[in-house]
Amino acid sequence: MKQALEWQIATVKRIKPETAKVKTFTLALPDWTPHRAGQHYDIRLTAEDGYQAQRSYSIASEPERRGEVDLSIEKIDDGEVSPYMHDVLVEGDRIEVRGPIGGYFVWQATAREPLLLVAGGSGIVPLMAMVRHRAAARARVPTRLLYSSRTRDDVIYYDELETLRTRADGLEVFHTLTRGQPAGWTGYTRRIDSAMLTEVAKPLGKTAQVFICGPTLLVENAANGLVQLGLKPAQIRTERFGPTGA
Amino acid sequence: MSPPFISRGFSGKRRQADKANRVPPGQHVTNDFPVLSAGPTPRVALEQWTFSIEGLVRAPVKWTWQQFLQLPSQMFTVDISCVTKWTKLDTSWKGVSLDTLLAHVELDRKAMFLTAFSFDGYTTNLPITDVINGQAFVAYEYDGKPLAPEHGGPARLVVPHLYFWKSAKWVRGLRLMEKDKAGFWESAGYHIHGDPWKEERYS
Numbered sequence: 344m345k346q347a348l349e350w351q352i353a354t355v356k357r358i359k360p361e362t363a364k365v366k367t368f369t370l371a372l373p374d375w376t377p378h379r380a381g382q383h384y385d386i387r388l389t390a391e392d393g394y395q396a397q398r399s400y401s402i403a404s405e406p407e408r409r410g411e412v413d414l415s416i417e418k419i420d421d422g423e424v425s426p427y428m429h430d431v432l433v434e435g436d437r438i439e440v441r442g443p444i445g446g447y448f449v450w451q452a453t454a455r456e457p458l459l460l461v462a463g464g465s466g467i468v469p470l471m472a473m474v475r476h477r478a479a480a481r482a483r484v485p486t487r488l489l490y491s492s493r494t495r496d497d498v499i500y501y502d503e504l505e506t507l508r509t510r511a512d513g514l515e516v517f518h519t520l521t522r523g524q525p526a527g528w529t530g531y532t533r534r535i536d537s538a539m540l541t542e543v544a545k546p547l548g549k550t551a552q553v554f555i556c557g558p559t560l561l562v563e564n565a566a567n568g569l570v571q572l573g574l575k576p577a578q579i580r581t582e583r584f585g586p587t588g589a
Numbered sequence: 590m591s592p593p594f595i596s597r598g599f600s601g602k603r604r605q606a607d608k609a610n611r612v613p614p615g616q617h618v619t620n621d622f623p624v625l626s627a628g629p630t631p632r633v634a635l636e637q638w639t640f641s642i643e644g645l646v647r648a649p650v651k652w653t654w655q656q657f658l659q660l661p662s663q664m665f666t667v668d669i670s671c672v673t674k675w676t677k678l679d680t681s682w683k684g685v686s687l688d689t690l691l692a693h694v695e696l697d698r699k700a701m702f703l704t705a706f707s708f709d710g711y712t713t714n715l716p717i718t719d720v721i722n723g724q725a726f727v728a729y730e731y732d733g734k735p736l737a738p739e740h741g742g743p744a745r746l747v748v749p750h751l752y753f754w755k756s757a758k759w760v761r762g763l764r765l766m767e768k769d770k771a772g773f774w775e776s777a778g779y780h781i782h783g784d785p786w787k788e789e790r791y792s
Binding site for chain 2: 352397398437445447559563
């Protein structure tokens with residue numbers, strides 16, 4: 344993390360809808376540096392009169408994909424930057440960014456410990472970068488993702504996670520849908536609780552490295568639950584998305 | 590200097606004129622109180638809680654929770670800014686000024702900096718000139734209630750004029766030092782000083 348971070352002008356290469364509220368923006372960076380899975384970029388918007396707004400967004404893509412980054416962004420209705428990203432920005436537009444940023448909530452595929460990822464809603468984004476990096480690096484460390492969403496339609500990257508899961512390279516994916524489930528659903532159907540954490544985390548053992556990302560309440564409950572299961576706080580890294588920072 | 594890049598079609602939300610000059614560059618006002626921590630919230634029992642001042646002082650001091658509550662306290666209403674871009678105006682706290690705490694020790698001539706350290710192993714570094722003369726306090730109440738654990742309770746450091754990662758949650762002491770030693774976030778990509786008015790975010 345020793346380079347000075349400078350703003351650069353990226354070009355929007357592609358915009359892909361993921362769910363009703365989430366779009367992925369692929370940005371081509373003139374000054375791309377390989378990031379670590381879990382890091383983020385800052386976006387800065389400037390109006391004609393000089394008014395500026397800045398927000399941070401986690402990188403969704405793996406560092407193995409050179410020259411560009413994916414940012415998957417949820418639209419917050421009364422937000423300031425996300426509505427601009429969703430409703431105004433088009434492919435070919437340019438946008439000012441700075442990064443990659445973040446030196447703690449990061450995972451590299453050279454790590455040996457089993458990996459537990461716990462996501463709530465759009466908290467999946469930095470964890471997806473870890474999952475994609477793991478796949479690109481052909482790592483085989485036992486990994487389990489527990490992902491909480493409201494309904495099946497709110498699950499971001501559902502098909503890709505299915506594809507990665509069926510590779511049987513040590514990645515397992517557990518979904519819980521808390522508000523409604525499709526017919527024939529065999530996954531969990533409630534908020535993350537101790538029983539669920541025990542079932543998902545236990546096979547990974549006592550040395551698991553844990554990353555939890557999502558709304559504050561989910562993160563608090565999951566982190567506290569895992570500490571009660573016997574994991575040390577130092578094994579658990581958290582990132583909390585508030586309802587702010589839109 | 591090249592003209593700033595203008596984002597096509599962006600007009601943004603405008604802040605109220607009277608508040609505009611209270612919001613540092615790159616920040617936006619929130620009415621929420623977001624919780625951000627690197628790991629799980631530590632649980633600290635009041636019977637085990639202590640606060641100490643050590644390092645380059647003639648004699649270190651330590652207070653228990655009961656002793657700490659006996660110290661002269663004040664109400665503070667301050668604006669706070671987090672490096673993750675939110676600013677909260679007019680937050681109200683009750684606590685003990687660092688001037689009051691430091692008056693209980695005799696600083697070594699060489700003591701120019703301090704490291705604040707917390708119950709979960711967290712550290713952050715500050716120049717002494719940034720924490721004296723009413724600029725910092727150890728708070729144990731927020732908004733008229735005991736400080737909640739997610740927000741750093743039983744007590745946290747509050748240094749409102751710097752980015753809020755300097756306001757160490759679950760603080761348990763200050764170590765006076767000769768040199769500025771990068772703490773937890775300062776060693777993980779964040780600025781050694783952290784002045785929001787100069788946007789000292791990253792290293």
